[in-house]
Amino acid sequence: MIEKxxxxxxxxxxxxxxLGGALASVLLVGNAHSQTVESAMVAIxxxxxxxxxxxxxxxxxxFGMLLQKWPADTPVKVFVLRDDAPEHAxxxxxxxxxxxxxLRMAWDRQVFSGQGQYPEQVNSTQEMLSRVASTxxxxxxxxxxxxxxxxxxxxxx
Amino acid sequence: xxxYSRFARVASRAALLGAxxxxxxxxxxxxxxxxxxxxxxxxxxxxxxxxxxxxxxQSDDRxxxxxxxxxxxxxxRVTPDVQLSAELLSRTAGGTDDGxxxxxxxxxxxxxxxxxxxxxxxxLGRVKTAYGLYNKTRDMPFTRPSIVLPQxxxxxxTRNLTVSADGAxxxxxxxxxxxxxxxxxxxxQPQTNTEAATVALVGLNPPGHLDSKLAPDFQAIYEGxxxxxxxxxxxxxxxxxYRPGYGDRLxxxxxxxxxxxxxxxxxxxxxxxxxxxxxRRTSVKDFGRFFYNGDATGESYYLQxxxxxxxxxxxxxxxxxxxxxxxxRDGEDFSAATRLPGFTRFAKDWTFGVRFDVxxxxxxxxxxxRVNGSGFLAVQDNPNARxxxxxxxxxxxxxxxxx
Numbered sequence: 001m002i003e004k005x006x007x008x009x010x011x012x013x014x015x016x017x018x019l020g021g022a023l024a025s026v027l028l029v030g031n032a033h034s035q036t037v038e039s040a041m042v043a044i045x046x047x048x049x050x051x052x053x054x055x056x057x058x059x060x061x062x063f064g065m066l067l068q069k070w071p072a073d074t075p076v077k078v079f080v081l082r083d084d085a086p087e088h089a090x091x092x093x094x095x096x097x098x099x100x101x102x103l104r105m106a107w108d109r110q111v112f113s114g115q116g117q118y119p120e121q122v123n124s125t126q127e128m129l130s131r132v133a134s135t136x137x138x139x140x141x142x143x144x145x146x147x148x149x150x151x152x153x154x155x156x157x
Numbered sequence: 158x159x160x161y162s163r164f165a166r167v168a169s170r171a172a173l174l175g176a177x178x179x180x181x182x183x184x185x186x187x188x189x190x191x192x193x194x195x196x197x198x199x200x201x202x203x204x205x206x207x208x209x210x211x212x213x214x215q216s217d218d219r220x221x222x223x224x225x226x227x228x229x230x231x232x233x234r235v236t237p238d239v240q241l242s243a244e245l246l247s248r249t250a251g252g253t254d255d256g257x258x259x260x261x262x263x264x265x266x267x268x269x270x271x272x273x274x275x276x277x278x279x280x281l282g283r284v285k286t287a288y289g290l291y292n293k294t295r296d297m298p299f300t301r302p303s304i305v306l307p308q309x310x311x312x313x314x315t316r317n318l319t320v321s322a323d324g325a326x327x328x329x330x331x332x333x334x335x336x337x338x339x340x341x342x343x344x345x346q347p348q349t350n351t352e353a354a355t356v357a358l359v360g361l362n363p364p365g366h367l368d369s370k371l372a373p374d375f376q377a378i379y380e381g382x383x384x385x386x387x388x389x390x391x392x393x394x395x396x397x398x399y400r401p402g403y404g405d406r407l408x409x410x411x412x413x414x415x416x417x418x419x420x421x422x423x424x425x426x427x428x429x430x431x432x433x434x435x436x437r438r439t440s441v442k443d444f445g446r447f448f449y450n451g452d453a454t455g456e457s458y459y460l461q462x463x464x465x466x467x468x469x470x471x472x473x474x475x476x477x478x479x480x481x482x483x484x485x486r487d488g489e490d491f492s493a494a495t496r497l498p499g500f501t502r503f504a505k506d507w508t509f510g511v512r513f514d515v516x517x518x519x520x521x522x523x524x525x526x527r528v529n530g531s532g533f534l535a536v537q538d539n540p541n542a543r544x545x546x547x548x549x550x551x552x553x554x555x556x557x558x559x560x
Contacts, residue, residue, distance in 0.1 A: 054273070057274075061330075066332075066337075067332070068234075068276075071272060105300065109294050111230070112293075112297040114284075
């Protein structure tokens with residue numbers, strides 16, 4: 001029992017000290033980036049979506065393919081670009097605050113245990129905009145500068 | 158009988174591979190019904206060479222090709238609240254798994270209630286067992302950190318008992334700014350109907366079979382900062398009874414196994430640190446004088462680091478420790494009682510591995526294990542305990558394809 005506690009203590013203190021260092025460096029790097037990046041990428045949704053703003057944690061759960069419905073009970077349909085698309089990396093890191101490879105791992109874990117499905121992958125920002133505009137319940141992302149009036153920009157609250 | 162089962166095995170593998178080919182040709186996911194129906198799968202082949210002892214087939218100073226995994230799954234989101242999923246798996250792993258196709262999972266997942274802050278629901282059918290961080294997708298090579306999972310916790314020898322169970326699982330998830338908290342409680346019938354499960358517990362050529370009571374399985378996972386850190390706790394309880402066969406030397410014995418697992422992981426952009434600690438209380442009784450009855454608490458832990466060297470390259474270093482009985486770590490008491498080597502009761506495994514993602518669909522891996530002890534080796538591949546060696550190395554190569 002004591003050994004178990006020591007082992008746990010060791011692991012937590014180790015992860016805590018590593019965490020501290022890593023968090024500090026992430027914050028430093030993140031801050032320098034976030035201004036340009038955060039204004040560059042936005043979450044977009046089908047124009048008939050009831051929500052104007054959404055908590056970051058819920059947005060994460062939606063792109064993590066956990067949350068399947070909008071609060072108004074309509075089904076969510078998630079669109080993403082390829083894992084190695086710069087927009088995907090930027091959106092994941094600055095808006096969802098998740099690394100793209102972790103998002104992929106979370107999808108894999110669900111698909112290969114029968115608990116969830118993959119989001120639909122589109123090939124370009126143009127396709128993203130047109131699919132989100134034409135699919136009820138759709139959610140995706142795009143550069144703020146490329147967003148047109150056929151989709152709604154979702155704010156983070 | 159033997160010829161027939163061999164034929165059935167080959168036929169079922171061929172059928173599974175045949176089913177894979179049409180999907181695999183236009184590489185990538187197959188989406189039907191507007192993406193509500195998805196089909197995915199994987200094919201993985203491994204090579205194993207050991208300096209002593211056998212791992213996944215006859216690998217001692219030879220190359221064993223008896224390690225392969227083929228899976229194909231389908232999922233259909235019937236409504237936003239209901240998903241049907243099933244996976245067929247064919248797995249070969251030396252003497253412990255013969256490659257015959259079986260249902261890995263087959264379930265209906267019903268989200269009973271859902272809001273912006275969380276959801277809760279029910280899974281019914283053959284449900285994957287929540288057990289540490291990796292068990293639910295343990296046979297899908299792309300989700301593993303290494304070619305084989307740390308054997309101290311994810312025994313490949315006794316995997317059938319903890320891979321999935323027939324029953325029900327309730328789950329709850331909360332999505333908060335401080336992180337995601339998920340919990341699940343399952344009650345199911347573990348798969349005790351395979352010979353591998355029986356052999357792992359009672360030894361080679363058992364005339365009898367194992368029965369299991371419904372097994373409760375609880376897991377709670379906390380993920381902070383979008384999964385940068387993950388903490389988990391798992392508790393499982395197995396209660397098995399041995400039904401002796403005709404002319405059996407063993408009595409109607411009883412096994413009780415209660416593993417508790419504590420898991421912690423930190424994920425940075427280019428590296429991850431993972432550690433799991435398991436304590437396994439085991440109680441063995443009523444098998445009679447030809448068996449090692451008694452109570453013991455097994456103990457396992459590993460510390461693992463992975464580093465992304467380049468976008469397609471990842472390196473792994475791990476130290477993995479297993480003790481069958483923490484009151485007899487070096488196995489001396491066991492050795493005195495059974496005259497079998499004490500090093501069969503522990504294993505300390507240093508692992509170094511490299512992963513190369515040639516494409517997102519195709520992965521190559523190489524791995525070296527330096528092991529002290531034979532605690533996690535399967536008796537099917539090592540039938541004579543006196544032939545075992547305490548110090549041995551294991552080299553593995555793996556090629557895996559997914560779609």
